[in-house]
Amino acid sequence: MTVATGANEFSIERRQLYILPTRIGLLFGLIVLVLLIAAINYSNGLAYGLTFLLAALAVVSMLHTHRNVYRLRIAAAAVPPVFAGQAARFPLTLRNSTPLPRYGVRLEQSRQVAARTDIAAHSTQSAELALPAPRRGYVSIPEFKVASDFPFGLFYTWSRRLTFDAVCLVYPAPAPPTDLPASAETASGALQARQAGDDFVGQRDYQPGDSLRHVNWKAVARGQGWYTKQFGGGAAGRLWLDWEATGVSDIETGLSVLCRWVLEAERQGLDYGLRLPGQVIQPAQGLVHQHECLRALALFSP
Template identity: 50%
Template sequence: MASAMEDDVVTLDRRSIYILPTRAGIVFTGLLFVLLVAAINYSNGLAYGLTFLLAAVALVALLYTHRNLHRVRISAGNAPPVFAGEVASFEVCLSNSGQTPRVALRVEQEEARSGARPPWRMAGRMQVARVHLGDGETTCVTVSLPTLRRGYLRAPAISLSTEFPLGIAHAWSRRVMLPTRILVYPRPAPPRPRLAAYGGGEQAGTAAARGGDDFAGLREYARGDSLRHVHWKAVARGQGWLTKEFGGGSLGVQWLDWDALEGLEVEVRLSVLTRWVLDAEQVGELYGLRLPGKIVEPGSGEAHRDCCLIALALFGES
């Protein structure tokens, strides 16, 4: 079998499509042979005509089966990040760049297990979807893959196949490897107490450095400020969004520190830190992340959360 085709966009051509008869096609060929022998033995013109007619239909069907895959374009779609243990979803888009509809296309992906399969189907493949493409139409299907560990996960190889129109021939494409990768975040640890209970200060590692508990004044709200420090009474009176400052202007910051989890294995630490990031974002805290060789400065919001999760997912990766 030829090597896989690797590119951002792959268009199937004659060199990337293979075709063989199905079981029904082999039976059909045998019947044609019997008809031909009978026509020769009995010198029956009607039998000759029927044999050649059926043979012509079979040849035309072979051409249509091959053409059903010809000029189908395969490209990558969205691939949102997931947490380890979840199912990763890769979007694969199929486009018809020809002028005739493409009917009954099967999308297949590599799978871990293998079983008894027809000779034309590669071992370790499973059907993902059945697709019909009109003239110039594009359809996207989802290819799923379980995740076991953090880091980048590449999309599995896929192929297209068809037996349209008569089912007497099976055409399939070479394996296609799209460059899509999904980032797999560490699996979050089970829910734990609120961040305020994680540690008492820098020595404990979560650095609940709040700069004192004395109220120091108000200032205009800035993006990333903790919602716990918003002066809600002022908001209710229509005075705008104001943020309370404590201890000379230092706002509460949670430091999620690698060293706070000393004694735990690497993956366990990453799992706990992932849980802390999610909890901190949920309660609207300002939080930063300290890892060996990398520090994510305090902030909040989805972009900051994703930055922390990416750092955790790629920790130790070269």
């Protein structure tokens, strides 16, 4: 747990912040100019007053536009994996450690407004960038800008392009639901595995990725900490999910079928292993295991 601005938290300083009038701002300038000429021509004190009040308002609003993004801290949070065909979502946290709230801060991704949010004083907001992930593998976080035209839209301020060390793992798209392969080793594997798993043998410290169904919730509720209940007993049925068993020649289709099997096996609470050409993952279960299998599928290269 680190408190200091981590390597992945970026604070937008003056050097990284640009500002220019918008087209509306230029129009406003034109109107102020017309008013000034009228004031001079009619030597009208009130017209001078209005002209200068409006000009001053615009200038002050420029400071507020700049201030709205200045020293905003941005960090990339952990990126949840997605399946191919879904959108990769990159969560960002926008931290405002100042006593002034920020309004209408925009994240702009290739000229499109990806997110728009207010951030109260001394608080954090999360926002998300999304990128289509059509293929398995890694997708990097897109470059983006933090921008704002608060308060009046007369000025537009934007940060230089930001990017982070954040990648999204894209699993293969799961094939349509199919039955699990019936390998010899598990003639009655599914049934056995489930029965065997019913005997409580003890508990150990919770580790991220352990199935939430096995968490000792009573202990959590009592505030004693997180433990994972462990089950064992009977001979564990082992399901091997084999590349060869898919019977598909196309690599991507095969990976999709395997992906579906992994999901299905995990759903049924089986111990399952994965056999890929040149890579074997020993049977186990739990979300960590599932992720490991899906990761292997995502990054598989023949």
